[in-house]
Amino acid sequence: MSLFDDDFYSSRVSRRKSRWLQEDARQSKVLRSKSNWSTMRVAVLSSTISAAAAALIFGTLFYHGGGSSDKAVPTASAVTATQTADPYEKTITAAAKVRPMVVSVINEQYGVSGFDGSLDSDSGAMEDQLQQAGIGSGVIFEKEDGKALVVTNYHVIAGAERVQVAMIDGTSRVATIVGSDQITDLAVLQIDDDGIGEVAEFGDSSKLRNGEWVMAIGSPLGLDDSLTMGIISKTTRVIPVSLNQDGNYDWEQEVIQIDASINQGNSGGPLIDLDGHVVGINSMKIADLGVEGVGFAIPIDNAKPVIDSLIKYGVVKRPYLGVYTLDLDQYLAQQALTKPKDSLDSPQTGVDGSIVVPDSSNGGDAETSDAVIDDSGIIIPDDVKDGVIVLEAVGPAQEAGLQFNDLIVKLDKTPIGSTMELRKYLYDHKKIGDSIEITYYRDGEKQTAKLKLSEKSKDDD
Structure with a gap:
């Protein structure tokens, strides 16, 4: 017995088929020679016809979208492109989208002293001369009326007599501090928008997931336009903070924990997702012997209302x-x-x-x-x-x-x-x-x- 009971799907010759062959024998030899096909040829022909019919029906339905005539059939090249796209290209594309908006933020102060508390006499520095006291990062997020706004960390510009912003093309310009807030460690700067094209786009940090790939862009150790990559270790982490750096914790900061390398100079730079959206502002790391890959960023959802208040009032009203x-x-x-x-x-x-x-x-x-x-x-x-x-x-x-x-x-x-x-x-x-x-x-x-x-x-x- 075959796998199918229906004679149509069986490879055996049925009785009906046998009778049909006997009746066909009475016909002329010409006709008999045309219809005297082997079992194999019949099977091949049946398979070909069935396949063609199925292809025709499937193609009709797919083309018309199940009755809708306004949907086009995707081309083979589009399908191939989707299937063969390199997933690592997303990191390159996302980084290229944001990197032109990332700047170095230079804190300049008068009479910066050395590690021993004495003035740097070797460089001829005098107390009335502005010197670089520190460097951090920032990202341009808004442009209007000939001015561009940069968000960075409060501790990057704290105590500054003057703030310089260095662009990706190597040029620099003096920045004005629009507002700053020590509690949230955020600050907004204003610079001339000459030569600035696009601005960074803020994302939604509430949609981040543990294990999601992110990238940090900034100027670690003064090395501008540096990119590091890692994952979200924890979407929400509460870290105690000493605002006065006296060892006594007097505030708690809600942050994103990441394992992307964060070093001195990364502070204030953007944390971006693979769509090139800013999802955080890199803020700090645990700097202790034997500790690696534990960095933190301020969630952009928490930063937005602070940024808006700094733009409007110069402070966060509390x-x-x-x-x-x-x-x-x-x-x-x-x-x-x-x-x-x-x-x-x-x-x-x-x-x-x-x-x-x-x-x-x-x-x-x-x-x-x-x-x-x-x-x-x-x-x-x-x-x-x-x-x-x-x-x-x-x-x-x-x-x-x-x-x-x-x-x-x-x-x-x-x-x-x-x-x-x-x-x-x-x-x-x-x-x-x-x-x-x-x-x-x-x-x-x-x-x-x-x-x-x-x-x-x-x-x-």
């Missing part, structure tokens, strides 16, 4: 409380290092050196009799483990009555354990003009104050 603070845990750590080992067994002393004896006349109030009094006059209740100490109160805080050595423990109903938490609560949950309630301890007694948040001016920095 609510201002008006306190300079020290974290309680940092203060206690400092006290532990400076106090003698036997201080726990010695009586507590006040600011004037007199012995402080807990007052029992108040009925054993826990906030005073159980408080720790140190030699700076701060009284810290035993049940208070976190907070920030006011070093100076100005503006709204001063008007609300806050003083030196007040210990802030809450903003509204939210516990505050560090300067970072205080700043993030203000910037993430409050606006200029909002009211806020502050809970704090003064001389071991809990108090509250209410105030209205104002706008921080440049004079308040």
Whole structure:
């Protein structure tokens, strides 16, 4: 038995076929010779006809798009091009699209001193001469009315007396600082747009995926127009940052972690995807012995509103409380290092050196009799483990009555354990003009104050 029951698909000669051959024998020899085909020839002919019919039907449907007559058939050359395109060409195309818009940003200052703190006398540098203090990168993203705008990092232009922008063709021009923001580490510069053609296009960093290929363009170590490539190691990473570079973390930066090489001078340059869109601003790396391939970029979605604010106002407008603070845990750590080992067994002393004896006349109030009094006059209740100490109160805080050595423990109903938490609560949950309630301890007694948040001016920095 064949694989098919239907005689049409079988290679055997059926009874009907046998009868047809017997009847055909009565016909003339001429006709018989024309129709006396072998089984193989019949099979070949059937296969050819079937294939032609299938090709005709498929071609008709494909050409008309299943009934739609306005769709053209893709040519063979187009299909071949799609199938044989080199995927690595995308990196070359994307880089070529953005590289002309990437610039070197040169920070110039007066009397730049050497590593030992002395002036560089060998080069004849004088205190009244501008010298290169640092170099970073930037990218041109907007052009209008004869001016072009460049985004870079705040730390690239910090302290600059003059900023120079070096173009890819080797020419340079003086830049004006439109605005800068230390918190987000972003700055916007303005230059003349002479000779500048296209500008970089911002992408969508929210669509990035772990493992996606990206490229960093900039001037690492002063080597302009350098390109490095890697993948997205983590689309969202929160990194603690010391804004004043004093080793104390007072802000958290949301960044993209990448393994593309980031070196000194890459800061401020663009991180691009394989479509040539800017998806981040390269900002920092972990520079530690044995650490490689851990770099960070500011997501462009986070940078856009900051850039817009810098263009419009020159600053990022944020609510201002008006306190300079020290974290309680940092203060206690400092006290532990400076106090003698036997201080726990010695009586507590006040600011004037007199012995402080807990007052029992108040009925054993826990906030005073159980408080720790140190030699700076701060009284810290035993049940208070976190907070920030006011070093100076100005503006709204001063008007609300806050003083030196007040210990802030809450903003509204939210516990505050560090300067970072205080700043993030203000910037993430409050606006200029909002009211806020502050809970704090003064001389071991809990108090509250209410105030209205104002706008921080440049004079308040």
